[in-house]
Amino acid sequence: MHCYGDLCGSISQLRDAFRRRIALFRGDSSRSWLGRKEYWDAAYASGRYKQSYEWNQTCETIWPYVTQMLGTRLDSAVLHVGCGNSQLGRLLHNAGFQHVVNVDYSEVVIAMMQQKEPSLCFICADCAEPGALGSAECYDFALDKGAIDSLFESNCELMWERGSSMIREVHRVLRPGGQYLVISNGGIGREVLEATFAQVESEEIEGYACDLYYKLITILRCTK
Ligand SMILES: C[S@@+](CC[C@H](N)C(=O)[O-])C[C@H]1O[C@@H](n2cnc3c(N)ncnc32)[C@H](O)[C@@H]1O
Numbered sequence: 001m002h003c004y005g006d007l008c009g010s011i012s013q014l015r016d017a018f019r020r021r022i023a024l025f026r027g028d029s030s031r032s033w034l035g036r037k038e039y040w041d042a043a044y045a046s047g048r049y050k051q052s053y054e055w056n057q058t059c060e061t062i063w064p065y066v067t068q069m070l071g072t073r074l075d076s077a078v079l080h081v082g083c084g085n086s087q088l089g090r091l092l093h094n095a096g097f098q099h100v101v102n103v104d105y106s107e108v109v110i111a112m113m114q115q116k117e118p119s120l121c122f123i124c125a126d127c128a129e130p131g132a133l134g135s136a137e138c139y140d141f142a143l144d145k146g147a148i149d150s151l152f153e154s155n156c157e158l159m160w161e162r163g164s165s166m167i168r169e170v171h172r173v174l175r176p177g178g179q180y181l182v183i184s185n186g187g188i189g190r191e192v193l194e195a196t197f198a199q200v201e202s203e204e205i206e207g208y209a210c211d212l213y214y215k216l217i218t219i220l221r222c223t224k
Contacts, residue, residue, distance in 0.1 A: 035154030035162065040106040044085065052085050055146035056183050057217050059087050061207050062145065065219050069141060069181050074098060076140040081127050081170060082147020085109055089120050103127060128162040133173045142170045145183040152188040164192045171196050171224060180222040187218030197222035
């Protein structure tokens with residue numbers, strides 16, 4: 001039974017990879033699948049991203065930026081958007097942060113994570129939908145490692161609008177003076193962040209992501 005599931009997962013991964021190759025061969029460099037919930041559900045269900053996967057950078061590499069922003073107030077309300085199956089929520093919990101909400105729109109990954117980490121808080125919501133994240137001005141900080149990237153990197157108008165809408169939604173739920181840390185592959189959503197937040201500071205760091213590609217990662221610190 002287990003082997004059959006593994007086999008289906010492998011076949012589905014091969015099919016995904018084949019479709020992407022065909023799209024690239026035809027000159028479609030849009031990477032539009034990155035913006036689709038169906039892609040993420042299928043990828044997590046097939047085991048493509050295993051039990052845990054880190055996009056853009058490992059948690060260890062970005063941890064100093066996270067702690068620098070969060071400081072020592074362990075009662076801060078923290079929103080972790082597009083959490084996937086990253087370890088970041090666990091690390092925040094271990095560091096003593098008690099009010100961390102991990103959110104993703106893939107119910108598949110949220111179910112996986114709820115089972116794996118019953119003591120952490122996970123919610124399933126589409127952050128690009130206005131109002132999806134609840135009451136206005138209720139979080140002190142928001143963290144995003146690759147979440148808005150997945151919309152902007154889709155490189156199509158609809159996903160650009162959804163990426164912009166997600167930034168506005170995160171902005172809405174942050175308190176005045178609240179901060180949004182975006183760990184991005186190239187800072188692709190930067191112009192929308194600058195148009196939405198009062199201040200955006202950035203720096204670039206080097207490293208290797210899970211896919212073992214050497215990358216320049218952009219760290220954007222946005223203040224409401
Ligand atoms: C590139 S992965 C990053 C996952 C994780 N943050 C990490 O560092 O490995 C993007 C994640 O964002 C989620 N996502 C994309 N668009 C979203 C949206 N509109 N609302 C909530 N989650 C979203 C996807 O389901 C996926 O888990």
